[in-house]
Amino acid sequence: MLQRIQTIYLLLAAGVSGAVCLFLPYGLNKQGDGLYAYTEPTIFGFYIASACLSLVAIFLFKNRKLQFVLGRINILLNFILLGVFVYWSLTVSGETIVSEKGIGMLIPIISIVLLVMANRAIKRDEDLVKSVDRLR
Structure with missing residues (x-):
């Protein structure tokens, strides 16, 4: 599970969406203070949902289609x-x-790039398994 590259990509995407959003402001208010995701429930919900989906996808390594x-x-x-x-x-x-x-x-752009790279690796694994099944 952890030796696969898509697991690393998914773990990085979960970390970016779940942890980094707490430390980097997405804007500044009139006083110059940072606006963070945890102060806005909708944005924070999107970030947490994205992190949870990435973590769930990591543990679905046996079901590559659902992971994809x-x-x-x-x-x-x-x-x-x-x-x-x-x-x-x-x-x-x-x-x-x-x-x-x-x-x-x-943060969403970085997460999208990591998720696309993970999906490519998942697709490569699925193609490898299909090619091995053809040889039997």
């Missing part, structure tokens, strides 16, 4: 989260101090 589907659902969830961030950044007017964006808005 969970990876796709997780990618979709991160795209929705990215869409929320883009919507918020576009609706904030540029004339106020509130328009400061934080580095935390890049």
Whole structure:
């Protein structure tokens, strides 16, 4: 289980979504204080759901098809989260101090890249198993 590269990718995606979102602000308010994900329930829920999906997918190593589907659902969830961030950044007017964006808005992009790499590795494993089954 842990010797597979997709497990490492999924573990990194879970770490980025679950832990890093607590430390990196996704924006700044009028006073210049950081806005963190744990203060906004919807964003925090998306992050925790993404981390949980990644962790569940790690333990489904025997069922590669379901693992692949969970990876796709997780990618979709991160795209929705990215869409929320883009919507918020576009609706904030540029004339106020509130328009400061934080580095935390890049977390869904990093998570998407890691999940795509994990899905490619899962697909490679599935193709390898199918090719071995053909030889029997």
